Amino acid sequence: MGFVSKLCHLPEIGARVIEEMLMPAIVSGKLLVLYNRVPKSVSLSEGRIQAVEMLDTQEGTGIWIEADYVLDATELGDLLPLAKVGYVTGAESCRDTGELHAVSGDPEPENVQAFTWCFPMGYDAAATALRDEYAIPKPKQYEYWRSFTPKMEPAWSGSLLSLRYCHPPTCEPIEFPLFASEEKPNGWNLWGYRRILSKEVFSEPDQWHEITLINWPQNDYLEGNLIGASSQETERILEGARQLSLSFAYWLQNEAPRPDGGAGYHGLYLRPDITGTKDGLAKAPYIRESRRISALTTVTENHVGAHARDWNWPDAMKDSVGVGWYPIDLHPSSDGKNYIDIPTLPFQIPLGALIPQDDINLIAAAKNIGTTHITNGCYRLHPTEWTIGEAAGCLASFCLTHDVVPKQVWEKSGLLSDFQTNLVDHGFELEWSSRHQREYYEAIKA
Template sequence: MKNKNVQKADFVVLGGGLGGCMAALAAAKSGLRVIMTEETDWIGGQLTSQAIPPDEHRWIEKFGCTRTYQEFRNRVRAYYKMNYPLTDEAFQNEVLNPGNGWVSRLCHEPKVALRVIEDMLAPYTSSGRITILYQYRVVDAVTDGDLVTCVKVRQHHSYKEVTLQGTFFADATECGDLLPLAGIEHVMGAESKEQTGEPHAAEVADPLDMQSITHVFAVDYVEGGNFTIDKPKQYDYWRQYVPQNYENLPLLGWLVPEISKNGTIKEYALFKGKLGQWWESLFNYRRIIDKSLFKNQLFLSDISLINWPQNDYHLGAIYGVSEHERSKHLEGARQLSLSLLYWLQTEAPRLDGGKGYPGLRLRKDVLGTEDGFAKHPYIRESRRIKALYTITEHDVSKEIRGQQGIRKYDDSVGVGHYYLDLHMTTASHRSLYIPSYPYEIPLGALLPIRVKNVLPACKNIGTTQIANGCYRLHPTEWNIGESVGYIVSYAFKNQIQPHDIRQDSKHMQAFQRMIQEQGIQIHWPDDIELP
């Protein structure tokens, strides 16, 4: 890999999403020099460039996440209170939810998340301890036995290539892009029941049977306005499309099968539903601005991020396929979202008997783009390392574990909780929503079976496709990345490899003490009231 443009660091983090940012931050706090790449011009991944408000658990305001994640949430609320003219009631609310969206206790603008994350990294980017290379994607890797020695990254618009050398590397890319380039053993898509023994695994393994992606967009609503977009080129296709296993219902419609209740159909509406129940409004689902919380009619309308079942794109994979296939499906996801918007503006049934909401307006400013669409599609599933320990449905399913309760690991490096939530997959079109217990993050799931100096720091840890359904969410990815940053710093300072931490009980105990001192919770309270 001959390249005059070479940069060196103790730790090279590929991917600037939540996991990547926290891996970089933890390592930099520990004194390491870090280079981090990011595909877009916004760091923060799910919260920013992919425009997904945080999916969290019921205990999030008190425990069940890292100290830095709590700090992030506090900083978001403080940002609104410092900079926005909130009503007195909103200002006094310790658990302010700027959008009052019902998906999360903290629905907020992606640009605010970006500012907060940049502020958290600022001491280390300003001092040069963290260098961020924007709009770069990994394109090659060089290995020496069980070690990666360097990677090559390429900038999108300039095609400039940079070789990055490091002692340790983290793959925090959204799709696990480093894994195949470096020959790191990994899996993709769906495992079979025969392989994993999981009751909800696919009947037949299929590496291209992955969870759907979603191209999120931002809208507000101006009553009486007309902001109808041009008819999308694939609209006629999507208008007639009926997904397999979808109860013969069109994808673009208000009737949606409930994943958790076989044969049950849920009816939604754009705004308040027929029964006057707030949760029936899909507009409120991921609403990031509730105009009633702000003084002086600051916002003329609420603002919402559109990530619904109706724009989950499930017709094909965007990695593990040719570049042509990748481009086709990325454009397909965008066309589906455009078609959903056009349907909403022109044909969606209204509760008053009319059709269409032409007052829906794309908010280009909200996501920092020219078209009002997120800078990057929301990716729910990545390539996943073959790890020393693979987390399966048996580790987290409430039904399977029963009276055993929470699965505890001696090598835990964090905690999380979410349903086993599998969005419609690209081949079998399976969907799942399985009750789960709170879970821990075992170090063994972060260690590749062979390669020694590369760690996963995103949705690419050692889980099955089913278990990934809960380990992929914001607080867990954050925790994974932060723990990886400390794993690397501990290994660097002790002149060992990450695998040695788990193999030596003294190192394991010392490392766990260290991360607990840094505010990483490694076990759930014994007296927690389980769902």
């Protein structure tokens, strides 16, 4: 019952589904899953990664893991600097990429999209007028965030803490109701956007409090770039993002305008029981833009953007390892650029975007593939990222089985077609069906 997707559920359900899927590999000893680890260092020899040291963030201890191939699916592409793999960050110049929406002057490596410290909120409608029932303490940066207006180009309208934000395609301000009203039960409202628990799916709805995930433009954090930040700067940025989210929760509880003329929805409350954290914020921030490998192929707006292509269908990618489709959805950036929201045409994922130009046994397995700042906006989403990860795993396996390296698979047409057949046997779709092409094309144009 969330508008954003058919997959809207409590986080624990997602975690359990994934654990269940992995269980056969775990119990048969093929897979070891280690939680709460971050890569700390890499042992390199003759340009190859021999092993990666993973730090246990709770115990402070390290463990070295040796492997023939290393797949990086970290949120920020952590392995790339550690393994000395060439990469880019931020916004490329249109001089270099020829993209319609790239920045016009020099590249802006610090210009990355906002990240968000998400949190779920429950709602007890019966407590709306009861100020103290669920009140959280005033966050220490509240006064700062309460009067904060992002400095943006095009300009942001009013304070960030509001029920209003810039309409992504036009950057015009739009006001949303928090909840659906009786007059417009199906009208757009913020609550239903990312609802993860709906009363309506239960036989006794009144026994439940609904829950929504607050991942809205209002808690996009714009005041810093995590990529390459020192540990002190990282802590400042992360704390700022936590404070922004808590301030928004406090504002919703105490100051958000209600249709009855009152202020504050006192029945809204944080759900640390859902997140497993003390403060009720998510365990980790949601990062939209990571380091990107300097890849054999870089996907640009000219490959996928509807306007850049004058609505001409993307050219077939002969090294396709999967399909994806999502608009170019760039959130406001740490360098003051407002939304960029551009339609795309259903596209493919080229194998060359997963393989670094450097000769190294690392494969990009997430949003760290060869895209630009602009096309990251359409390759960073669930279905596409999942396909990228699956294709990266299949590529490592194929290379080990056939005693070849990824670049050979990409270069030699016989190997490439064997690999693609292997992918199709694993259930991959490498191209859009003509029915989907037709349907999507009509939908986007409309």
